[in-house]
Amino acid sequence: MGIIKVERVTINYKVGHRVVKAVDDVNLDIQYGEYFCILGSNGSGKSSLLKAMLGLIPISSGTINLEISKNEISYLPQVNAIPSDFPATVNEIVISGTQKKRNNLPFYKREDYHNLESALSSVELSELRNRKFSELSGGQQQRVLLARALVKNPKLLFLDEPCSGLDESISKHFYSLLKYLNEEQKVTIIMISHDSSHVEKYATNILHLAKKVIFYGNINQWIGDHKRVSCIH
Amino acid sequence: MELKEIFQMLSYPFVIRAFIVGILVSLCAALLGVILVLKRYSLIGHGLADVGFASLAIASVLGISSIYISMPIITVCSFFIMYLSQNKKIHGDVAIGIFSTGALALGVLITSMKKGFNADIYSYMFGSILAINQSDVILSVFLSLVVLVLFSICYNRLFLVTVDESFARASGINVNLYQFLISFLTALTVVLGMRMMGTLLISSLVIFPAVIAKKIANSFKNLILLSAIISSLCFILGIWFSIVWGIPTGASIVVINILLLLLVSAFEYIFKIVKV
Numbered sequence: 001m002g003i004i005k006v007e008r009v010t011i012n013y014k015v016g017h018r019v020v021k022a023v024d025d026v027n028l029d030i031q032y033g034e035y036f037c038i039l040g041s042n043g044s045g046k047s048s049l050l051k052a053m054l055g056l057i058p059i060s061s062g063t064i065n066l067e068i069s070k071n072e073i074s075y076l077p078q079v080n081a082i083p084s085d086f087p088a089t090v091n092e093i094v095i096s097g098t099q100k101k102r103n104n105l106p107f108y109k110r111e112d113y114h115n116l117e118s119a120l121s122s123v124e125l126s127e128l129r130n131r132k133f134s135e136l137s138g139g140q141q142q143r144v145l146l147a148r149a150l151v152k153n154p155k156l157l158f159l160d161e162p163c164s165g166l167d168e169s170i171s172k173h174f175y176s177l178l179k180y181l182n183e184e185q186k187v188t189i190i191m192i193s194h195d196s197s198h199v200e201k202y203a204t205n206i207l208h209l210a211k212k213v214i215f216y217g218n219i220n221q222w223i224g225d226h227k228r229v230s231c232i233h
Numbered sequence: 234m235e236l237k238e239i240f241q242m243l244s245y246p247f248v249i250r251a252f253i254v255g256i257l258v259s260l261c262a263a264l265l266g267v268i269l270v271l272k273r274y275s276l277i278g279h280g281l282a283d284v285g286f287a288s289l290a291i292a293s294v295l296g297i298s299s300i301y302i303s304m305p306i307i308t309v310c311s312f313f314i315m316y317l318s319q320n321k322k323i324h325g326d327v328a329i330g331i332f333s334t335g336a337l338a339l340g341v342l343i344t345s346m347k348k349g350f351n352a353d354i355y356s357y358m359f360g361s362i363l364a365i366n367q368s369d370v371i372l373s374v375f376l377s378l379v380v381l382v383l384f385s386i387c388y389n390r391l392f393l394v395t396v397d398e399s400f401a402r403a404s405g406i407n408v409n410l411y412q413f414l415i416s417f418l419t420a421l422t423v424v425l426g427m428r429m430m431g432t433l434l435i436s437s438l439v440i441f442p443a444v445i446a447k448k449i450a451n452s453f454k455n456l457i458l459l460s461a462i463i464s465s466l467c468f469i470l471g472i473w474f475s476i477v478w479g480i481p482t483g484a485s486i487v488v489i490n491i492l493l494l495l496l497v498s499a500f501e502y503i504f505k506i507v508k509v
Contacts (some may be wrong), residue, residue: 054402054403055403070405073403073404074404075399077400088452088456089451091452092392096389096396101404106387
């Protein structure tokens with residue numbers, strides 16, 4: 001079953017009077033349960049494509065169809081999405097992720113607190129819950145943001161280079177958590193990644209982008225076609 | 234000063250009015266200030282206050298109570314500034330710069346057409362506790378309740394939008410709407426506070442308490458509460474000295490805020506050294 005369908009999408013940016021093409025004629029059909037990785041060098045348009053799928057930036061032509069409610073989508077931005085001196089506790093940041101589109105209540109519900117507990121324990125942050133966000137290390141801060149992304153039990157999770165700047169052991173833990181979510185909780189994952197070893201190990205489907213689609217298919221085809229994965233770097 | 238004199242002072246209606254309006258304005262400014270400072274919007278208050286200066290000039294020429302003129306003008310301008318910066322037509326700081334200097338110039342031109350030019354300008358810019366009359370108090374109480382209630386109802390949303398706009402947008406939340414709400418509430422606060430604080434100094438009410446509280450608070454909720462407490466405390470001390478020594482109210486409140494900021498910064502610095 002399809003979860004998101006991208007048809008003939010082109011994204012243009014205006015730089016002064018010049019029009020720069022960021023994404024050129026991309027077609028995708030992503031299914032429920034996929035672990036979908038987007039690869040590409042800097043300026044290949046992968047971030048633009050992800051942001052367009054999230055509805056954060058407008059597309060110039062084509063269509064993006066979400067077969068899922070916005071309330072079931074979550075997003076983990078790049079490291080440093082929140083100013084590192086932001087004065088809030090882990091609890092406050094994580095529970096803010098439970099907020100939904102048409103549900104502007106002045107307080108959180110019991111169910112939200114329950115989800116807060118499970119999100120915190122799934123990223124092993126329960127002990128740090130009352131700590132100030134700014135006092136945490138980079139890896140811990142990123143886990144806070146993951147907990148915020150998970151707290152509403154999304155069916156579709158977008159991640160924008162979640163591990164850039166984190167050290168290897170933390171990244172490993174992070175990836176195995178994602179794998180667990182994908183396999184056990186059936187969360188569809190769409191992720192931008194730089195890390196080719198991770199991609200080969202976990203991804204089910206791959207898009208290699210350089211403004212246009214260079215490769216789009218499942219992981220076995222990718223490994224078959226591209227014995228030299230080092231070319232991504 | 235003796236206790237008797239304190240009670241005597243509190244029996245003057247203008248002092249009571251100043252206290253009521255001042256504390257409410259301080260609370261509104263403190264709550265919004267936290268968001269404005271964290272989102273780097275704090276100069277919006279300053280720009281709007283300059284627009285307020287122009288509207289006070291217009292009101293005095295027309296001979297109408299200032300609040301009825303300044304409220305619509307400042308609200309419209311706050312939306313316009315927000316619209317310009319959201320649509321990236323021009324940068325936010327440039328939009329504020331254009332509005333504030335433009336409005337200031339317009340205000341001076343209008344005031345100069347009237348007699349008693351200097352006295353008016355001085356009172357607009359630096360504020361006066363004598364400026365609040367009976368009907369202003371009722372409207373002020375009403376407007377500040379609007380700000381406080383809207384802020385409380387939307388607290389969680391405002392937090393989310395302040396922390397991470399992209400995440401809020403990705404969750405399907407109408408971020409633009411809340412940005413307009415923030416600027417609307419700021420406009421109301423500026424309207425309420427500018428006669429007492431003066432148009433030059435009203436933005437200090439937005440900035441100082443939030444900055445001081447940010448140095449101490451360990452959570453967002455504490456930050457909001459502390460900012461409100463600090464703001465009210467500085468107001469009470471400030472207006473007190475203003476009455477006792479006959480100095481301008483706005484300036485007196487700002488000086489108290491600065492002293493507190495220095496004190497807290499010093500403690501923070503010492504604490505850091507001791508910790509290391």
